[in-house]
Amino acid sequence: xxxxxxxxxxxxxxxxxxxxxxxxxxxxxxxxxxxxxxxxxxxxxxxxxxxxxxxxxxxxxxxxxxxxxxxxxxxxxxxxxxxxxxxxxxxxxxxxxxxxxxxxxxxxxxxxxxxxxxxxxxxxxxxxxxxxxxxxxxxxxxxxxxxxxxxxxxxxxxxxxxxxxxxxxxxxxxxxxxxxxxxxxxxxxxxxxxxxxxxxxxxxxxxxxxxxxxxxxxxxxxxxxxxxxxxxxxxxxxxxxxxxxxxxxxxxxxxxxxxxxxxxxxxxxxxxxxxxxxxxxxxxxxxxxxxxxxxxxxxxxxxxxxxxxxxxxxxxxxxxxxxxxxxxxxxxxxx
Amino acid sequence: xxxxxxxxxxxxxxxxxxxxxxxxxxxxxxxxxxxxxxxxxxxxxxxxxxxxxxxxxxxxxxxxxxxxxxxxxxxxxxxxxxxxxxxxxxxxxxxxxxxxxxxxxxxxxxxxxxxxxxxxxxxxxxxxxxxxxxxxxxxxxxxxxxxxxxxxxxxxxxxxxxxxxxxxxxxxxxxxxxxxxxxxxxxxxxxxxxxxxxxxxxxxxxxxxxxxxxxxxxxxxxxxxxxxxxxxxxxxxxxxxxxxxxxxxxxxxxxxxxxxxxxxxxxxxxxxxxxxxxxxxxxxxxxxxxxxxxxxxxxxxxxxxxxxxxxxxxxxxxxxxxxxxxxxxxxxxxxxxxxxxxxxxxxxxxxxxxxxxxxxxxxxxxxxxxxxxxxxxxxxxxxxxxxxxxxxxxxxxxxxxxxxxxxxxxxxxxxxxxxxxxxxxxxxxxxxxxxxxxxxxxxx
Numbered sequence: 064x065x066x067x068x069x070x071x072x073x074x075x076x077x078x079x080x081x082x083x084x085x086x087x088x089x090x091x092x093x094x095x096x097x098x099x100x101x102x103x104x105x106x107x108x109x110x111x112x113x114x115x116x117x118x119x120x121x122x123x124x125x126x127x128x129x130x131x132x133x134x135x136x137x138x139x140x141x142x143x144x145x146x147x148x149x150x151x152x153x154x155x156x157x158x159x160x161x162x163x164x165x166x167x168x169x170x171x172x173x174x175x176x177x178x179x180x181x182x183x184x185x186x187x188x189x190x191x192x193x194x195x196x197x198x199x200x201x202x203x204x205x206x207x208x209x210x211x212x213x214x215x216x217x218x219x220x221x222x223x224x225x226x227x228x229x230x231x232x233x234x235x236x237x238x239x240x241x242x243x244x245x246x247x248x249x250x251x252x253x254x255x256x257x258x259x260x261x262x263x264x265x266x267x268x269x270x271x272x273x274x275x276x277x278x279x280x281x282x283x284x285x286x287x288x289x290x291x292x293x294x295x296x297x298x299x300x301x302x303x304x305x306x307x308x309x310x311x312x313x314x315x316x317x318x319x320x321x322x323x324x325x326x327x328x329x330x331x332x333x334x335x336x337x338x339x340x341x342x343x344x345x346x347x348x349x350x351x352x353x354x355x356x357x358x359x360x361x362x363x364x365x366x367x368x369x370x371x372x373x374x375x376x377x378x379x380x381x382x383x384x385x386x387x388x389x390x391x392x393x394x395x396x397x398x
Numbered sequence: 399x400x401x402x403x404x405x406x407x408x409x410x411x412x413x414x415x416x417x418x419x420x421x422x423x424x425x426x427x428x429x430x431x432x433x434x435x436x437x438x439x440x441x442x443x444x445x446x447x448x449x450x451x452x453x454x455x456x457x458x459x460x461x462x463x464x465x466x467x468x469x470x471x472x473x474x475x476x477x478x479x480x481x482x483x484x485x486x487x488x489x490x491x492x493x494x495x496x497x498x499x500x501x502x503x504x505x506x507x508x509x510x511x512x513x514x515x516x517x518x519x520x521x522x523x524x525x526x527x528x529x530x531x532x533x534x535x536x537x538x539x540x541x542x543x544x545x546x547x548x549x550x551x552x553x554x555x556x557x558x559x560x561x562x563x564x565x566x567x568x569x570x571x572x573x574x575x576x577x578x579x580x581x582x583x584x585x586x587x588x589x590x591x592x593x594x595x596x597x598x599x600x601x602x603x604x605x606x607x608x609x610x611x612x613x614x615x616x617x618x619x620x621x622x623x624x625x626x627x628x629x630x631x632x633x634x635x636x637x638x639x640x641x642x643x644x645x646x647x648x649x650x651x652x653x654x655x656x657x658x659x660x661x662x663x664x665x666x667x668x669x670x671x672x673x674x675x676x677x678x679x680x681x682x683x684x685x686x687x688x689x690x691x692x693x694x695x696x697x698x699x700x701x702x703x704x705x706x707x708x709x710x711x712x713x714x715x716x717x718x719x720x721x722x723x724x725x726x727x728x729x730x731x732x733x734x735x736x737x738x739x740x741x742x743x744x745x746x747x748x749x750x751x752x753x754x755x756x757x758x759x760x761x762x763x764x765x766x767x768x769x770x771x772x773x774x775x776x777x778x779x780x781x782x783x784x785x786x787x788x789x790x791x792x793x794x795x796x797x798x799x800x801x802x803x804x805x806x807x808x809x810x811x812x813x814x815x816x817x818x819x820x821x822x823x824x825x826x827x828x829x830x831x832x833x834x835x836x837x838x839x840x841x842x
Contacts, residue, residue, distance in 0.1 A: 071725050071760045072492075072739055074825035076811030077732040078413055078569070082773075082818040084766055137766075182767035182819075285776075339772035339785060390781040390803060391408070391641065392654035 084181075087334075088141025090283050094274035095148055095329060101257050101267035105210035106156035110263040113158050114151040120167035121147030128176040142181055146170050149189035152264020152325060153369070154196070155207045162203055166192040186376045187336050190369045197369070207260035223260030226320045230312055231365035242309045254319040265322040275328030284332040287344035288351075292327040293318060295352030303360060311360060323355060326368040336376040343379075343386040350375045400617040404604065404631035407645040409779040411635050411812045413733060415608065416570040420692045423700040425576045428716055430506050434476050434707030435487045436462065437497040440746040441536040442543045443469035448498055454481045457509035459683050461532075462498050471534040471544045475500055476685035476705035478507040490729040490743045492736060497744065500707070513681045518591070526595040526678060533677035534684045534747070539563055539574075539638065539667035540730050542748030545674070548666070549595050551659040558662040560593045561647050562671055564605040564612065565631060565638035568731025571751045573688040574668045576701045578605065578612040581672060582619035586626060588671030591678050596664055599625040603668075604647040608633045635733060636810035640665050642779050654806055669750075684747055691717040695724045695754035708745045710738075710752055717754075725760035728753040733811040763820035774813035774823060780806050784813035784823045791826035796837075799830040807831070 103110045125143035129136045150166050158166075173195075174188030175181070197204045209223035224232070230243050249259040257267030265271075278284045297318055303311040317323070322330075331337060331351050338347050351371045358367025439445035446463030456462055456475040463473035479502040486494035515521075521529070531546035551557055562585065566574040578585060589601050603620070605613045607630050620626040629647045631637055641652045643665060650661040658665055666674075669687060676682040685706050692699040697718030704713065710727075714720065728735035729749055738752075774784035782803055790799035807827050814823040 070727055070737070070739055070741075071762075072737045073726070073762075074822060074828065075732075075734050075736070075809070076815050076824065077726065077728055077735065077737070077755070078815065079761075079763070079820065080411070080413070080816050082816065083820070084769060084818050087769075087771070087818050180767065182769045334769045334771040337770075339770055339775045339783070341776070344772075387783065388775055388778070388781040389408075390654060390806065391645075391779065392652055392656065392806065393781070 084142070085140045087283055088145050090281050091278065091329070092141060092145050092148060094277045094283075095152065095264070097270035097273045098264045098267055098325065099148065099152060101270040102152065102156065102263035105257055105266065106208060106263050107211060109208070110156035112160075113154055113156055113163055113263060114148065116160055116163045117151035117154070117167055118144050118147035120164045121150065121171050124168055124171035125176075128172055129180070132176065134180060137181070140181075143171060146175070146188050149329065150192050153189060153193040153262050153322065155204065156263040157203075157206065157208050159203060162196060162200060166196050169195045182335055184335055185380070186373055187330055187333050190330060190373050194369050194373060207262070209260055210258050210266075225261045225365065226254070226259055226316070227359060227365040234310065243312060244309060248316070251315070251319070254316075262322060265325040268319050268324050271324045271328060275324070278328065278332070284328070285341065285344065287341050288332045288337060288348040289327045291345045291348030292331055292352045293323070295349040296323060296356050297352075299353055299356045300360075303356070317356065317359065321359070321366040322368040326351070326355075326372055330368075331372050331375070336379060338379050338382045338386065340383070340386055340388050343382045346382055346386065347375050347379065350378060400620050400626070401613065401628050401630060404629050404646045405649045406632060406634065407637070407642045407779055408781065409777050409812065410637070410642075411777050411815050412633070413569050413635055413815060416692065417572050417575070417608070419570065419694075419699040420690055420701055421572040421575055421609075423572075423576070425580055425688050425701045425703050426716065427703040428705075428708065428712060430477055430502060431705060431708045431712055432502050433482075433499065433709070434502075434705060435497045435499045435709065435744040436473055436476065436707035437487070437489050437495050437744060437746060438463045438473060439489070439495055440473060440542060440706070440748065441471050442541065443467070443471075445496065446470060446473045448484050448496070450481045450484065450498060452481055452484060455479070455503075456481060456500060457507050459512040459685060460509035461511070461683070465531065469544055469547055471531060471536055471546075472683075473498075473534055474683040474685050475509070476707050477502045478505050479503040488740050488743050490736060490738060490746055490749060492739065497707075511681075512683070515679060515681055518678050521594075521678065523595045523597060526591060529678050530595070530674055533673070533682070535670065535673050535677060536684070536747050537667055538669035538673060538687060538748060538750070540734070540748055540750050542746070545666065545670055548664055549592065551664070555659040556662055557596050557598050557659060557664055559600045559602060559648060559664075560589065560596060560598050561644060561663055561665045562589045562601065562603040562668055563638055563640075563643055563665055564603055564616070564668045565643055566609070567606060567633075567635045567638040568733055568735075568750075569635075570692045570753055571690045571731050572692070573690045573701050573750050575609050575612050577672060577688055578609070578616050578668055582615050584672040584675050585616070585668045586619055586623060586671075587679070588673070588675035589626065589666070590623065591674050592664075592666055592671060593625075601626045602629050602647050603627070604629045604631050604637075604643050606631045606633045606637055636779055636808070636812065639779065639808050639810055641808065654803065687745070687747065687749070689713060689745055689749055690751035691754070692751060693754040694759065695720055695722060695756040697721050704745050706745055706747055710741060710743050710745070713745070713752060714741065714754070720754065722756040722758075724754050725757035726755040728755070733815070734809065765821050766819040768819055768821060771818060773816040773818070777812040777816050779810060779812065780808060782807060784827070787830065788821050788823045788826040791830035796830050796833045800834050804830055804834060
């Protein structure tokens, strides 16, 4: 045997563009940081604690699950960190520690590994957990502390209904003359900044938009899902607003409240649970936007983003089956 | 108007092109080698059959291997000398294949069969095609498909356009670029001859706009010719793929499973056109070509005019030897080329380049699960779902892969290039294709 190194044989292509799963995950985590940081700024130490517990427990459950199931341990590919962070951003800052841990458990074990792990799950794991918690512990999941007095001008300092809950309560009050335009609501500026009650990572629209634009710039996501999601929600809510502004909030309010921006840029765009074609993504996003507004306006819950995305996750395999790219050479027969 | 703009095609990627290593290097002619190893199979189709035996004296340009059937071409001696072996030798296709080894007599004498043809402008299409087959000409862009076959469409296919492929979209390769720059008239004269063989008057030469000098040179050279136009193409890999080039140059889409002739087009590479000129004008068979030697593993990357059958060791020497320990040798470019298991392979008619990558540029990847990011779908120039084809192949579900248009894949590698999960998609697709082809063959 000579000590000469042998030539490597391999199948083409022999070069790759340098993208990787950890690269993708870390970029999304980076993009979420402004929104998460605003959550901590607005809601203080409990928000930070919730984020830390969610990430740590997600990573732990992922490692444990991969060990139990005899899979390769890939906890540091960033996907469990991302799931934990997304879950935390969908929780009230006041979530008790056990609620957060149960959420991580549901997200990682039920939402991801029981389906077969990364790439195999049908539903967005963080949203599976959020909806599970919302149904199981509705009180803890819907009591939102008000943001710190620094930003919140005139908002109740102890507990705060989300702007969407305020409207839903008015609609359900069975008063003779419902007029939601008279309700006390945060100013547009406060909505942009996030100075109102809500899940810790969904409130600051401006911070989330910065992160969303970063994802577009880094080409981690394409415009198709956010634009069709937000666009459809905007158009549908505008139509209803024209029909009856006393009952239905204006479209800009709908876009800037609840988890719509967080959902449109960070949750609905999850690769695994959304369609692979651009046309499919447009349909998917439109479905998310439509269902969100249907649930908000006509459903029992004030907010519908999580349910809308989960329902559209369910439709993704069908969309991918029906909407395929236009094949090269699919020439229409003449005559 | 000699210069027009291309129409582009859907999908594609922008790999770093590495062409700066060799695109400014003029073609250097290598001295006549002392020895050549000429494979009997340098083309798609039946291998040629040896006409010589050990000890025979041969002259340059002499036919030493006879074509077997219509989809086949002869091979010719590229030097004068004595046959020393007719046996199996390493071949760039990755295994030992029959080849004829010739030792030079140092005279480099042309065979008496090689005759100039001053009246070549009056040849009939049939005469031109027969000369092209007799000269052993094949597609020199890499596929090595016999040229005369492409020039013989069935009577019911009306050809109206000849497209000359000067896209050279594969990274690192600059052989076609230099040919267009240094010998534009040979290419255009060759193209005119091919056009005459096809009885068409419309010639479009497609060149990517990362070669502005070649575009200008070719457009200038094309000026005196009627019906010859240069099409400037926006850089996008795989623009030199036959179907993509037709779409980008003419806007026509070759139907799935069809051939360029189905849309009235024949495509030939620029080097092939130049070889046709040599054959028809001077009677010279295809015994030399330009090869790009590149990659950061060699000291002086460049472009070399070299006889077929020359050992790659000569080319390595001409490129200044190795800079560092070599980890990978690729015949062709990095997107579609084939890796070599030995440093000593002969130059074949279809070898556009040899790429030498040092050990530290050889990376291996663990394939992860598909995360359905859809990048492969977005870049696939054939509008396929590479993600699904890869999964079907992994599960041996070849029938489903076939239904998902597996056989339309041109193996350009764009999908595997962008995959963040490092899935070997082209490899998986080839694996499935092999099974489908074997079954089709059995059924036939």
